[in-house]
Amino acid sequence: MSENKNIHSPSKLEQLIESFVFGHRALVMAIVVICIALLTIQAVKVKPEASFTKMIPGDHPFVNNFLTYRKELADLGNVVRIVVENKQGDIFNADFQQTLKQVTDEVFYIPGVSRDGLKSLWTPNVRWQEVTEEGFVGGAVIPDGYDGSDEMIERVKSNIFKSGQIGVLVANNFQSAIILAPLQDINPETGLPLDYRELSAILEEKIRDKYASDTVTIRIVGFAKVVGDLIDGALQVVLFFVLAVFITFVLLWLYSRCIRSTISVLVFSIFAVCCQLGILNLLGFGINPYSMLVPFLVFAIGVSHGVQIINSIIHHSVTGANKIDSAKLAFRSLYIAGITALVSDAIGFTTLMVIDIEVIRELAIAASIGVAIIIVTNLIALPILMSYIGVSPSGLKYAAKSAHKTGIVEGLFKNFAKPPLAKIAIAVGVLLFALGLYFSQAMQIGDLDSGAPELRPDSRYNLDNAYIVDNYSTSTDLFVIMVKTEVEQCAQYENLVWVDQFQWHLRNVAGVQAVKSVADVSKFGLFGMNEGSLKWYGLNRNQLMTNASLSKTPQGLMNKDCSMVPVLVFLNDHKAKTLDNVVKAVEEFKAENQVDGIEFLMAAGNAGIESATNMVIEDAQTEMLIWVYSIVIIICLITFRNGRIVICIITPLILTSIMSQGLMGILGIGVKVATLPVIALGVGIGVDYGIYIFSKVKEALSQGKSLYMTYRYALNQTGKAVAFTGITLAIGVATWVFSPIKFQADMGILLTFMFIFNMLGALTLIPALAWLLKIGSKKDKK
Incomplete structure (x- = not known):
């Protein structure tokens, strides 16, 4: 029990919180379980959604000008283009024209299509004109009385040449024709916003699948089709989520060798995701392709904090504490650090609100809600559950065996608190910072690929x-x-x-x-x-x-x-x-x-x-970073009351941010709606590592230990959990590289990079900077 005395004496407020949580364990747990059940029911009702207006800046001169004349520009904005191609010749034959007519008629009746703006060779608003001795003559491209005869086909051909539509509605090689379908924001049949996923499915089922054949190819482009494909592809993120859960399960079990602890962490992290989705549904939000990463991040953050709790409970159980005392001691030593980290995460995520694009603001709201829920599920409910079930004998046996050895993490990183390796770490950090700055000059705002860069080139x-x-x-x-x-x-x-x-x-x-x-x-x-x-x-x-x-x-x-x-x-x-x-x-x-x-x-x-979107993002990216770092710095100052500690925590995060921008420059990943939030999210999650490490550093310094022994204590108490979390999250998110959606693959690359380097930065730069700033001097040992 001797090591348990290292836990700092709780203040009256801390004692009050601890006594309430553990003095009413059954009541608190019952309330949490009921809330989880009710919110999970709501989570099932969450639907994928997308809106054209939500994906553009809300208040920008370009957008305001567009909205002023939106009705007049109806067929120049949100439009679907359907190409009907003849694979065995040109468009001047009766069979092709019959197919083009049928496709035009089918599109006309699709809900959400602005029928008065529909354009095709078969619509009356597409006309031809000719100059004669008597002036202009003209008419519809498809004349009245069309019967498909060779004579009539020749007449249609002549009309097309006179219409000015070659290169516009008719291909330059005459092998295909376009049907141009402007879309309304509101589905007139339901009175609800147009469902782009449903529209995309209708286009596939009633147009592509129905009319594509050995002789005809159907091609469909437009914002609605992009969003539909994004939603379909983004739903595959569920498979990546399941894979991430499986990977985390295996690694957690290898880490703890306790099946109870492993399942408990996973269950509460998954429940945090369910509660987050349930609250979003109650608030009237759906989930769009850009916020698909939020449930994964909530799960990842939940696992991160859950591992810290389990690690502390196992440690106290090995030193002789019973189930409830181990849970209490873990709660007492970590809930302030955990709440500090989670609050900084949540407030950091809300800085995305400075970006005047609705999908990013919804992402910020979703992430903040998820982080707030983790405070309940993983910092309160998880210790309570563990106070009932405890650590399994196999887990205790494995932990006791490992306690007498110097762990891999401690062995690799302990000497970074000594001058030789500290100097090397700082020098490498400075070099990486310089390289990051150099390559970040190649980073650009906006899309860097043609077509729909959100999707794969093929x-x-x-x-x-x-x-x-x-x-x-x-x-x-x-x-x-x-x-x-x-x-x-x-x-x-x-x-x-x-x-x-x-x-x-x-x-x-x-x-x-x-x-x-x-x-x-x-x-x-x-x-x-x-x-x-x-x-x-x-x-x-x-x-x-x-x-x-x-x-x-x-x-x-x-x-x-x-x-x-x-x-x-x-x-x-x-x-x-x-x-x-x-x-x-x-x-x-x-x-x-x-x-x-x-x-x-x-x-x-x-x-x-x-x-306009590029301009908003360019203006907002620096402001967003200033806000997120300012908030994290303020929260860390309030928590640790030591400017040198704050420098140690923040510096690795800044280095990782600069390096990630350099990586974007090297890989040709532009800063856009999909990638900009990743930088803020990476900072928000990365700060957790430093906060947990310094929560233990503070304990050790109060016992009068040297910096080297202080850091060894921190590594022993929480370093293994930090390394495990960084590696686990990186492996889980790396699966996104295989997503059919390119921006999800880009997110996967960036998040993997940030998780790994935030973890390495915390374990190497923090002790090196602590040595440089003389943390561990007499004035710190009070």
């Missing part, structure tokens, strides 16, 4: 997207600038001239594929009204002629009161560099041309929203 979606890029003149990456004028002034000659000059400016920007606007319509109209003479292909000062040239302006190129015309910029991709080039070009034009009565407003289209 995913079906990205192969479908690559097909469109290769075979159509207008890409799926669209950046829209809204040119605002006074009411009824958008078609004035002076304004059209500025629009035309603006287009010319953008056409010369790297990454821009094509630029279109109402100015092009006016030019073509004047050209047509003058017998196709090329000398008339331009803007005309005569306002009456200009008005006439715009009489048949296609939908979406001018709003109803003629106060806004969109300039459509088609990009090669939506990589961060491409978007930056466009934004800079627009800003340059605006700075060089101050025009009264006309404004160039960015930005709509998927690429425009992406650029």
Whole structure:
């Protein structure tokens, strides 16, 4: 029992808390079990969800401009493109046209499709025009009376050539055609937000599976399809979760050789996840592809703290304490450190709220709720349960045998508290910090891959997207600038001239594929009204002629009161560099041309929203890190009342953050919605190691031990648990590397790296810095 005297004498408040928890064990446990049961029932009801508006910044000038004109830009925003490809020829045959008609009709009746904006060769809003001696003639591409005859097919072919849809709705090689389906945010049949997973499943079942054959290939792209594929792929994270639980079970048993302790830690960590999901459901939240990692993190944090409790209970049991005393002593020695660590985790996660993107804020809320629950399940309920069941004889026997040996962790890391290895650790830390800073310069904001970078390059979606890029003149990456004028002034000659000059400016920007606007319509109209003479292909000062040239302006190129015309910029991709080039070009034009009565407003289209998201993330990443580190520092100061200890705890975290940014630069992982939270989460979890180590350091220093003996004591008491936790969590999250979703694989790489290096930093740099800062001097031994 002698070692149990090392536990610090509890304060009155600590005695009160301990006596309440263990004096009413049955009542507290009954309340916890009832709450777990009720919340688990709610957890079953949690559904996957995704929303276009939740994945974009909530208050950004680009987004505000887009929302102002959202109705006018309905077919330029959240759109699904369905490609129908003829694998055995071109589109000019009756069988293909019949298939295209059937697919168009099927899409028309899909819930959530904006039917008035649907475009296909078979919809009446897709028309052809021709210049004749008598002026313009035109009509629908598919004429009335179409019967599939060879004569009619030739007529359709002629109409397509006159429609201007080659490269837009018809492939440049004439082997496929696109059906363009704008989406509504609300499903009109249910009145609820559009369910993208359900929509994706409908597209697969009623379109791809139904119409794909040996002669026809169906390709589907668009935000809704990306999200649908993400949700389907993200659900596979359940398999990774099960695998992580299995790996943790095996490692926990090898660590403790006590099946009771192993199962108890796992059960309460899983229950913490269930309670977290149950509370989210009660609050009206679902779980989206970006917050799929939160249940795993909650489980990981639960295991981390559970291992500390079990490790302490085993230690006290070996030294002679009975079941209830061992649980009490473990609770007394660790609950302050545990609560400190968990509170710093929770508050640290809430710093993600500074990022004005709803999915990240929901992730922050979910993570904070999960961490708060762990205080109950793993710091209170777990010790109570262990006070009833105790450590198994096999576990005690293994622990007693190990107690007489110097453990692997203690043997590897104890000498880092001595000058020779301490100096080496600090030197290596400085070198790694310099390398991290150097390589982090290559880290970029936003997407660094074409297509949907959230998915693998060889995913079906990205192969479908690559097909469109290769075979159509207008890409799926669209950046829209809204040119605002006074009411009824958008078609004035002076304004059209500025629009035309603006287009010319953008056409010369790297990454821009094509630029279109109402100015092009006016030019073509004047050209047509003058017998196709090329000398008339331009803007005309005569306002009456200009008005006439715009009489048949296609939908979406001018709003109803003629106060806004969109300039459509088609990009090669939506990589961060491409978007930056466009934004800079627009800003340059605006700075060089101050025009009264006309404004160039960015930005709509998927690429425009992406650029706004990149800006928000770029502004928020530094602010988020400042907040998370400030909060962790304040909490550690309040807990330890020693600035040198805080430096020891924080420095390894800063080093790991810098190194992870360098890793992102090396691997080409951009800072975006999926990866930005990982940095804050890594800091939040990593700080736990330092807090637990210094909780034991503080005990040893109060007994007058030297720094070397103090650190050996800390390693003996909690170092093994720290190393075990870091390795276990890293192995568990490393399984994400095999996810079909690329951003989950990226998260897996980053979290694995951060778990390992936070653990190594805590075990090597903390004692080295303690030596450097002379922790263990007389003034610390009070």
